[in-house]
Amino acid sequence: MTAARLVLAIAGASLLVLAGCGGWRDKPPHLMNLRSSTNGPDEFSIVPPKPLEMPEDLAALPEPTPGGENLTDPRPKDDAVLALGGTPRTASESVPAADGALLSHAARNGIAADIRPTLAAEDVDHRRKNNGRLLERLFGTNVYFRAYRKQALDQQLELERWRAAGAGTPSAPPRQLGER
Template identity: 40%
Template sequence: MQVKALNTGLCLAAFLAFTACAPKSELRPSAISSGPDEFGVVPSKPLEAPTDFTLLPAPTPKGGNLADQQPKSDAIVALGGRPNLGGGVDGGIVSYASRFGVEPAIRTDLAQDNATKLKRSGWVGLPWKKDKYERTYKRFSLDAFAEWRRLRALGVNVPSAPPRS
């Protein structure tokens, strides 16, 4: 009986020791469990049954329906915008952003670089630590408090210190 109690106590102590050494949960792409509720943005309208189903047009891609005849405009209004402004792109912004040229394959280049960096980031690691994102990009992270101190030392007027977390 004492051996069983001792084993239980040792297991409990080991469990507490392992959980005490666990890293703080930080915001990582794999740790995001809940995001914005896309369906909560636009209020849903009640469904309506047509008087005669044979008079309905054939469904088409990007076609409207009886409940949501203008879903994009409804979403813009629900988010506080004005739907009548149009969806054009400001040519000045586009020309300014592309003033040094545009790389047409930028997405594939970045995906290849990211895959290479993740592959080169080391061995497989512990079986329960599958997230290599933090280990790979740790040297690119910013320390807000250190940057605040650096700017203050340079004489830059910084309004307030970031919280230490």
């Protein structure tokens, strides 16, 4: 009776291992899911409008156009450009002259038009090479952080390195009492 149970246990374990190995090379490794899989609202796509303000001169307001932009419409890309010290551009103009030096420095090694698909393919290849252990593949667990562990930056060591070099770190928490 015990020999039959042992044979059944080995056969069951073998089936689980074979089932876990089937087809995993065909699918790209999955990243963390940042998209909602439900039919409800996506909380990351909701951007509150800007507050209403009374302009100093009502005659300076643009003519309203159906389907056009409103002054209180959220413009997160423009807000990010402003936060980084740039000048947001309108749809009809090219890069502002004040941002020309920044653009030429960013493009000094060339600009690849297909950068997103290239990076996605390189990422899939890297994660396939670091695809996790057998049970992680079998149960489909996320191995993203372990795959990129060697490329991770230690925030605290980097903060101390910049502070030791004399750089200002206004967005970092202040040192605790007793720290160097």
